[in-house]
Amino acid sequence: xxxxxxxxxxxxxxxxxxxxxxxxxxxxxxxxxxAETLEELGILGxxxxxxxxxxxxxxxxxxxxxxxGAAHGRAPAVATGLKRVLPDRIIxxxxxxxxxxxxxxxxxLHAAARGESITVIFINNAxxxxxxxxxAPTSPPGMVTSSSPGGRNPQQMGYPIRVSELVAQMxxxxxxxxxxxxxxxxxxxxxxxLHLAFEHQIAGHGFTMVELLSNCPTNWGLTPIESLRxxxxxxxxxxxxxxxxxxxxxxxxxxx
Amino acid sequence: MTRELLKGNEAIAxxxxxxxxxxxxxxxxxxxTELLEYLARRMPxxxxxFVQAESEVAAINMVYGAACTGxxxxxxxxxxxxxxxxxxLSYIAGAELPAxxxxxxxxxxxxxxxxxxxxxYFQVTRSAGHGDFRPLTLAPAxxxxxxxxxxLAFDLAERYRMLVILLVDGNLGQMMExxxxxxxxxxxxxxxxxxxxxxxxRPPRIITSIYLQPEALERHNLALQAKLAAIAERExxxxxxxxxxxxxxxxxxxxxxxVAQNAVEAARARGMAVGLFRPITLSPFxxxxxxxxxxxxxxxxxxxxxxxxxxxxxxLAVGERAPVRFYGRMGGVEMLPDEVVQAIEQTMHDTxxxxxxxxxxxxxxxx
Ligand SMILES: Cc1ncc(C[n+]2csc(CCOP(=O)(O)OP(=O)(O)O)c2C)c(N)n1
Ligand code: SF4
Numbered sequence: 001x002x003x004x005x006x007x008x009x010x011x012x013x014x015x016x017x018x019x020x021x022x023x024x025x026x027x028x029x030x031x032x033x034x035a036e037t038l039e040e041l042g043i044l045g046x047x048x049x050x051x052x053x054x055x056x057x058x059x060x061x062x063x064x065x066x067x068x069g070a071a072h073g074r075a076p077a078v079a080t081g082l083k084r085v086l087p088d089r090i091i092x093x094x095x096x097x098x099x100x101x102x103x104x105x106x107x108x109l110h111a112a113a114r115g116e117s118i119t120v121i122f123i124n125n126a127x128x129x130x131x132x133x134x135x136a137p138t139s140p141p142g143m144v145t146s147s148s149p150g151g152r153n154p155q156q157m158g159y160p161i162r163v164s165e166l167v168a169q170m171x172x173x174x175x176x177x178x179x180x181x182x183x184x185x186x187x188x189x190x191x192x193x194l195h196l197a198f199e200h201q202i203a204g205h206g207f208t209m210v211e212l213l214s215n216c217p218t219n220w221g222l223t224p225i226e227s228l229r230x231x232x233x234x235x236x237x238x239x240x241x242x243x244x245x246x247x248x249x250x251x252x253x254x255x256x
Numbered sequence: 257m258t259r260e261l262l263k264g265n266e267a268i269a270x271x272x273x274x275x276x277x278x279x280x281x282x283x284x285x286x287x288x289t290e291l292l293e294y295l296a297r298r299m300p301x302x303x304x305x306f307v308q309a310e311s312e313v314a315a316i317n318m319v320y321g322a323a324c325t326g327x328x329x330x331x332x333x334x335x336x337x338x339x340x341x342x343x344x345l346s347y348i349a350g351a352e353l354p355a356x357x358x359x360x361x362x363x364x365x366x367x368x369x370x371x372x373x374x375x376x377y378f379q380v381t382r383s384a385g386h387g388d389f390r391p392l393t394l395a396p397a398x399x400x401x402x403x404x405x406x407x408l409a410f411d412l413a414e415r416y417r418m419l420v421i422l423l424v425d426g427n428l429g430q431m432m433e434x435x436x437x438x439x440x441x442x443x444x445x446x447x448x449x450x451x452x453x454x455x456x457x458r459p460p461r462i463i464t465s466i467y468l469q470p471e472a473l474e475r476h477n478l479a480l481q482a483k484l485a486a487i488a489e490r491e492x493x494x495x496x497x498x499x500x501x502x503x504x505x506x507x508x509x510x511x512x513x514x515v516a517q518n519a520v521e522a523a524r525a526r527g528m529a530v531g532l533f534r535p536i537t538l539s540p541f542x543x544x545x546x547x548x549x550x551x552x553x554x555x556x557x558x559x560x561x562x563x564x565x566x567x568x569x570x571x572l573a574v575g576e577r578a579p580v581r582f583y584g585r586m587g588g589v590e591m592l593p594d595e596v597v598q599a600i601e602q603t604m605h606d607t608x609x610x611x612x613x614x615x616x617x618x619x620x621x622x623x
Contacts, residue, residue: 045454045455045456046454046456047454048324048453048454050321060460060464061462064455064460065454065455065460066452066453066454066455066460066461066462067452067460067461067463067464068324068351068452068462068463068464069462069463069464069465069466070317070320070321070347071317071320071344074313074314074317074320074343077309077313077314077315077317077318077320077321078318078320078321078324080281080307080314080318080321081279081281081317081318081319081320081321081322081323081324081329082321082322082324082452084279084305084307084318084322085278085279085305085322085325085327085329086325086453090454106310106311106313106314107310107313107314107317110309110310110314114307
């Protein structure tokens with residue numbers, strides 16, 4: 001008889017609720033990595049998450065910490081308010097590209113510039129998932145969406161915005177990384193990035209952000225497997241992976 | 257306690273500090289900027305949170321975040337900024353969070369001007385954002401009252417987990433007069449039982465305003481309305497003078513009420529039986545007391561520094577029982593007491609009791 005050994009359990013940081021995400025959507029992987037990280041760092045009980053507007057609007061039903069739902073794009077401002085009154089708590093936002101790179105670009109850049117000690121988890125799936133597949137500021141040139149039916153034409157519709165590069169330029173940002181969820185190796189690197197980001201926050205160093213390239217099989221019109229290949233072939237060339245910034249010890253405190 | 261010469265905006269800021277303000281988030285706009293500047297110095301000095309946000313949109317969302325912890329939080333702005341804050345105001349209302357917003361009104365619409373005006377009455381009392389809600393609105397007429405109502409605003413916000421707006425006009429924000437700041441209030445640093453602070457030792461809490469099921473949202477809306485009804489029952493506030501024998505009642509709030517008071521005194525000196533009714537809560541509107549006055553008064557004259565906004569609430573309270581007239585100036589033009597005396601005389605004349613005892617029809621007169 002073979003003894004049962006459990007090799008993989010539901011993390012304490014995930015609730016028992018079934019998620020509402022489409023089959024094959026990597027939002028679920030990002031949730032799991034977030035929950036595992038909070039649990040492993042022992043901070044789940046003093047963490048407050050800020051959910052945004054988009055497919056992840058109900059993230060609070062799945063990740064088992066205190067949560068507040070923010071208006072579209074405003075999560076970094078809401079996180080700022082929380083952190084300023086509870087500086088010893090761990091605050092993170094979970095935002096899609098429509099939320100963060102479009103309507104909320106100002107909020108995220110300014111939170112980074114202020115060096116707010118928060119962690120932004122940025123799910124970049126190059127499209128507006130929840131509203132049914134419209135073009136996002138992160139849609140690669142040529143991408144067909146419901147609002148760029150002929151493919152994104154940069155002459156008319158502009159070029160994709162590389163938010164991590166922008167944020168990394170901000171003096172107050174101490175850790176910025178772009179990772180991907182399209183294969184197990186990258187998923188492990190994504191987890192490592194989340195760990196580092198939260199460790200910087202625990203140490204009070206400043207603003208941290210992890211961008212995770214994700215899929216949207218439903219609105220991309222691809223099978224889950226095809227969509228993972230699409231991340232590799234179409235997204236990574238536009239959004240190169242790597243650690244864009246890691247300021248050991250955080251920013252110097254300015255006296256005066 | 258001593259009376260000092262205080263500037264309106266700074267007096268409100270200090271009153272908020274003494275009421276236990278934990279965090280302020282704001283963005284500069286005339287005529288409220290001194291409030292932000294004062295707190296930029298005062299809050300860090302006391303080890304409390306202050307952030308100059310990148311926009312009013314961000315400022316109100318910072319308020320929303322901080323309010324999730326049940327702490328005392330505040331922002332301030334003026335018309336154009338309040339417009340930008342409407343998104344956040346609606347979320348605060350939807351999530352039933354306590355927060356105080358000071359609107360030091362200026363002239364509009366658009367960029368308008370920075371002169372004292374009462375043009376945001378509709379914006380603030382009718383809804384202050386999308387959806388279906390009303391914030392509690394307090395309208396002081398003196399700096400002392402602004403100070404007192406600031407403390408009350410925090411108490412009401414907390415008692416009802418509710419958005420409270422202190423509606424001040426540019427005059428009151430900018431002028432100086434003798435007033436007394438309240439004593440410092442000691443507050444418990446513990447989080448209220450509904451607030452967020454980390455789920456250690458208890459199940460996680462969620463603060464949100466989304467209700468996808470229509471029935472669930474309707475239940476939430478009904479609960480919000482029931483709260484408003486309870487507030488309307490308990491919190492109507494107003495003040496008045498010479499109301500006992502008044503043939504004509506002037507209704508005015510804020511700075512316009514001060515001009516109206518001078519006009520009423522002048523009219524009294526000339527033997528006219530005029531009184532002044534001054535709403536202090538604009539929402540809930542003090543309609544109970546006004547309705548009681550309606551059968552006795554021959555007419556009502558509403559005086560506002562706008563095109564006639566509060567007049568709608570007065571009409572609702574008075575109904576068909578007496579004619580309601582309006583006198584107002586706009587664009588930051590301040591009416592003089594003499595203009596109001598003239599409007600009083602005109603109204604007295606036009607609404608004199610006819611031979612058969614019936615009142616003459618109400619005819620609009622505008623400046
Ligand atoms: C102020 C405002 N504008 C528009 C919307 C509608 N809306 C809901 S979700 C969404 C896009 C979300 O896309 P993204 O952030 O990329 O998240 P995803 O759904 O792809 O995970 C939009 C535009 C809204 N809720 N609020
Ligand atoms: S619409 Fe796209 S992003 Fe949203 S859950 Fe479905 S697959 Fe995921």
